[in-house]
Amino acid sequence: MANSPVQHAVVLSTSIDLTNEDSDSDGEGYCGYLSELSGGDSDYAWEDEEEDLPGGSNPINLASLTSLAPSINFQVRAPPPLKRQKLDVPACEARVKAKEATVLKQQEAWVAIQKLITSKKDLFESGRNGLQEY
Missing domain, CATH: 1.20.5 (Single alpha-helices involved in coiled-coils or other helix-helix interfaces)
Incomplete structure (x- = not known):
């Protein structure tokens, strides 16, 4: 069978390039996952801390992770008012x-x-x- 679904999946996964070669290697301007960035060197301090801790267990401090990760400003609109509202008089x-x-x-x-x-x-x-x- 030349057209099996598994072969198509392998071809598709190998043909997709997730890195943006026009941008810098540090990942600025990239809106994907940090793990998709090419390069073995970690540019982020929280990745280095993970390797430095003995025993392999890393207590995660979310405040430090959000401050070190690149921030993207997403503008989110307020939700619309509820369609069903309680009236003063039914x-x-x-x-x-x-x-x-x-x-x-x-x-x-x-x-x-x-x-x-x-x-x-x-x-x-x-x-x-x-x-x-x-």
Whole structure:
């Protein structure tokens, strides 16, 4: 089998060059992992400390590691506000109150119309054209 997946994986892994040959060998401007940088010499102080300790156990001090590693300023935006927020008045209650307000306005309008109709008086007088409404 000439096209086995294992052979393709080997070809791909050997053909990818992870180093940036245009940049300096100290890794400045490189945004990958520190272990991907070429060169056996360690340019970082925390790599030298690991070799100096006897017994092979190295207590890791995270504060010193972050200060010695090259810093990259990533600008991270604040997360958007939550889509579901707790309201002062629940939506169901707000809908019920709005419906009650609408019904109240309609009732007041109905009463006003009824008052207007009852206040009108029809006066009929005789005129040139017969009975006329005044």
